Amino acid sequence: MAHFGFITVLSVLSIAPLCFSGNTLGGGYLYPQFYDHSCPKAREIVKHVLSRSLYIAASLLRLHFHDCFVKGCAASILLDSSGTITSEKRSNPNRDSVRGFEVIDGIKAAIEKECPHTVSCADIMALAARDSTVLTSGPNWEVPLGRRDSSGASLSGSNNNIPAPTNTFQTILTKYSIGSHTTGNARCTSFRQRLYNQSGNGKPDYTLDQSYNTRLCTDCPRSGGDQNLFSLDFVSPVKFDNSYFKNLLGDKGLLNSDRVLFTKNGISRELVKQYAYNQELFFEQFAKSMVKMGNISPLTGYKGEIRKNCRKVNAH
Numbered sequence: 008m009a010h011f012g013f014i015t016v017l018s019v020l021s022i023a024p025l026c027f028s029g030n031t032l033g034g035g036y037l038y039p040q041f042y043d044h045s046c047p048k049a050r051e052i053v054k055h056v057l058s059r060s061l062y063i064a065a066s067l068l069r070l071h072f073h074d075c076f077v078k079g080c081a082a083s084i085l086l087d088s089s090g091t092i093t094s095e096k097r098s099n100p101n102r103d104s105v106r107g108f109e110v111i112d113g114i115k116a117a118i119e120k121e122c123p124h125t126v127s128c129a130d131i132m133a134l135a136a137r138d139s140t141v142l143t144s145g146p147n148w149e150v151p152l153g154r155r156d157s158s159g160a161s162l163s164g165s166n167n168n169i170p171a172p173t174n175t176f177q178t179i180l181t182k183y184s185i186g187s188h189t190t191g192n193a194r195c196t197s198f199r200q201r202l203y204n205q206s207g208n209g210k211p212d213y214t215l216d217q218s219y220n221t222r223l224c225t226d227c228p229r230s231g232g233d234q235n236l237f238s239l240d241f242v243s244p245v246k247f248d249n250s251y252f253k254n255l256l257g258d259k260g261l262l263n264s265d266r267v268l269f270t271k272n273g274i275s276r277e278l279v280k281q282y283a284y285n286q287e288l289f290f291e292q293f294a295k296s297m298v299k300m301g302n303i304s305p306l307t308g309y310k311g312e313i314r315k316n317c318r319k320v321n322a323h
Contacts, residue, residue, distance in 0.1 A: 037151035037305060041130075046122035053134040056114045057142060064139045064247050065191030066107040071136035072300065073105055074129070077164040079304025081157035082128035084165070085111060085317040091159075092320070098165035108318075111135065115317050128317035129154035133301050145247030146290035148297055155311035158320045192236040192244075195227035198262050203229050214270055216258040223261075237261060252283035 042049045057067075074084040077095060084101065085108065088094040095101055096108075111131055118126045130152045137150050202224055205212035211220055226235050238244035239261050240251045254260055255269045256279065268275045282289035312321055 037153045039149045041152035046125045049126050052117045054138050057138050060110050064143045067135045067139040070107045071132045075303045076168045081306045083157045083160040086160045087318045093162045095160045095165040100169040127154050127156050127313050143247040146294045148294035155306040156314045195235045196233045219259045249286040249289045252279050255279050256283050
């Protein structure tokens with residue numbers, strides 16, 4: 008995955024059913040059969056394009072995640088800057104980090120040929136997140152459909168609403184209950200403090216396994232190598248599984264936001280243990296959480312629009 012460059016990681020929800028404490032689920036009614044008559048081949052096209060793509064779950068799951076936490080699941084993250092729009096792609100969490108835009112473009116182009124002005128970019132992202140997960144041996148779930156696309160973006164929302172790799176446990180609780188990084192990479196700059204100066208005293212994070220720390224220091228020195236990439240799950244970096252949780256049990260979580268899941272709260276610690284010992288349970292809860300996330304404030308009915316090009320709003 009190193010050839011993707013920078014952070015290609017997913018920060019998604021993989022927790023117990025009530026996973027959103029700071030977001031409102033709302034909007035109209037979404038259902039999996041939404042395109043059965045208007046564009047019956049939509050789901051097939053998404054799978055076909057993804058099967059020829061180099062992008063795995065980390066990129067497309069993260070794209071969906073970063074979209075839903077800003078203005079709801081309405082494809083605002085896909086918009087390029089224009090005279091009236093400042094793109095969310097410029098935000099700190101997204102810049103040099105979020106990937107997969109051209110994959111969504113390819114899916115959208117193929118679907119537009121089959122059924123023009125019918126399938127939203129927001130729904131395409133939701134389907135791509137699910138199908139890319141399945142392609143990397145992860146869980147499957149039914150994707151409720153019927154979202155429409157926003158006509159604007161929010162750079163400030165993107166900067167403020169997306170959890171960072173250095174977040175404290177309280178921040179993680181506010182944003183979502185547990186964030187998992189089961190595939191993808193992180194840059195040296197995302198975790199260097201843990202290796203050399205965790206508490207501002209010039210010492211490493213004492214909760215990090217010593218041998219793992221030494222291994223990380225080899226390619227993440229005190230200075231330099233900022234863009235060097237490290238797998239969030241070094242055991243199975245390109246497979247969607249529960250190794251991430253097993254790593255946490257061994258004090259080998261890469262990011263501070265990973266560490267606090269096991270060290271700062273008894274409830275989250277028990278969930279980490281359950282998911283480490285029971286991959287089926289992790290998959291089940293992950294799937295439920297993805298459906299919940301996909302229902303954050305969707306635009307439905309006559310709200311929003313169906314973009315012809317995911318990168319720009321329609322001309323009116």
